[in-house]
Every structure is written in C-alpha cells, then in structure tokens.
Amino acid sequence: MNGATSGKALSEPARTDGIPIAAGGSVLRPLKAAEVVAREVVRRIRADGLQPGDNLPSEAEMLKQYGVSRESLREGLRLLEVQGMISIRRGPGGGPVVGTVDSANLGRMEALFFHMAGATYDELFAAWVFAESTLARMAAANPDAEARQSAMTPYLTGEVEDIEHADLEVYISGHEGFHGAVSALAGNRVFQLTFRAYGQLVAHHLATIGDVRTIHQALVDDHLQLAQAIVSGDSEAAASIMENHLTTVAEINRAEFGVRLQGSVEWL
Known part of the structure; x- marks a missing residue:
C-alpha cells in the first residue's frame, strides 16, 4: 500500500x-x-x-x-x-x-488490467480470500518447523499489533505485515508475489473506504489463532481461519462499498 x-x-x-x-x-x-x-x-x-x-x-x-x-x-x-x-x-x-521487489507494485499494475477488463470488487475479494487462504495452507505445510516458529513468534507473544495506530494507512501496513510473514512461509516466490498482490490491492482500497480498526481486537485474535495453526503445522485449520478472517474484514467494508462492489476495480 x-x-x-x-x-x-x-x-x-x-x-x-x-x-x-x-x-x-x-x-x-x-x-x-x-x-x-x-x-x-x-x-x-x-x-x-x-x-x-x-x-x-x-x-x-x-x-x-x-x-x-x-x-x-x-x-x-x-x-x-x-x-x-x-x-x-x-x-x-x-x-x-x-529498488525493491514489492507485491504492492505488482498489485497496482494488476489493477490496471482488472479495470480495463471490467473485473469487479466482488471478484477481487473472492480472489483475495482464495489466494490468502492458499498461502496460509502452504505456510502451515512448510517443513521447516523452526522457520514457522520464528516467523509467527511476534504474533504469538503479542510483541506486535497491541496498539491501534492513529494513522489508518500505517495501521493497515502493520496489519499487512502479518500476511507478508505468512506468505513468506509458503515457500513459493511466484505465489508469494502474485497472491500477495491481491491483498496489497485490497488493503489500498480499504484504506480509502472503511476503517478496519473498528474490529482491531478481532483481527489480533485471528492472527493469534492463525499463528498457532501455522506453528503446529495444521494446514487445514490455517486455511479455514484465514478464510473466515478475510471474510470478516471484507464484510465490514461491504456496506461502505455499496453498489461499488459491482463496479469495476479502479486503477489507483
């Protein structure tokens, strides 16, 4: 973002x-x-x-x-x-x-193609939930238990995310940090970049529409459960928790999006 x-x-x-x-x-x-x-x-x-x-x-x-x-x-x-x-x-x-290899830049370019093709926000949300759930499943299946533990420890201990940042963009960037850590564990750089691009694109749009800080504690709790599932190597649980987590985030913004959900994704 x-x-x-x-x-x-x-x-x-x-x-x-x-x-x-x-x-x-x-x-x-x-x-x-x-x-x-x-x-x-x-x-x-x-x-x-x-x-x-x-x-x-x-x-x-x-x-x-x-x-x-x-x-x-x-x-x-x-x-x-x-x-x-x-x-x-x-x-x-x-x-x-x-410079850097950043999925946010890839997401921005994808948004241009989505917009020109007439892809809707509903379609983007569906792709986002599928992609992030797949990454969570792959992260939990990572055979390196030490790497899973190391990447998820900050979210198990409460070292991060305890405080709601006053700046919404900074707050969402922090929230995205967790999803970046999950994607890095997936072990496939193509999936990591392309699938995370959906999340970066959604986060960018949500920052202009809604305010996910209204469910801050729910987000933190979800991240804790996801971290626990990933550390324990439970792929199906990780995928299910991620799907429910993102569905919740999407739903709180649907009222704000209104008819825009059926409109094409904007190139921002």
Missing part, C-alpha cells in the same frame, strides 16, 4: 463491460529498444547480486554499455522506475539505484 489516495476515485461504480480478455498472442512481439534496455539492466542487477539501495552505473556508462540512444535509455529506466525496480536519485551524486 503506497501513498495516499483520494476517495473521489471510488465515488461511483465504473462500468463493468470492459475490454474482452485476449487469448494471448502478444507474448512474442518484438521488444522496443527501451524494453531491451530495461531487460538488460535487470539482468545486470541479478548477475551482479545487487541489492536495494545499491548504485547502478551512470547514464554515460550505460549509454556506452548498451549502445542505445539517450532517449531509449531513459525510457527504459522509467519503465523500471514505475515498477519500483529502481529509483532515480536527483541532484549531485544521484543516479539510478536498485
């Missing part, structure tokens, strides 16, 4: 008769020069083992390295910047810096 969002974007339901979802075919289209640059920068980041905050070569160095125009290079870097893969530091000593 990144940045503040005006409630205006969700003021009325958008049309749901969106663009038909294509069967495929564009996956083999030739890449533009800027896309080639973006791909090569990403490959270099991986090959060199760079981490968030590490500096990338200067523009002059990259122009020489990739043999493209300044316009193509800058466009390629902007493509990565929009995805959060890099950031651009301004001023003296600035330049491109390695």
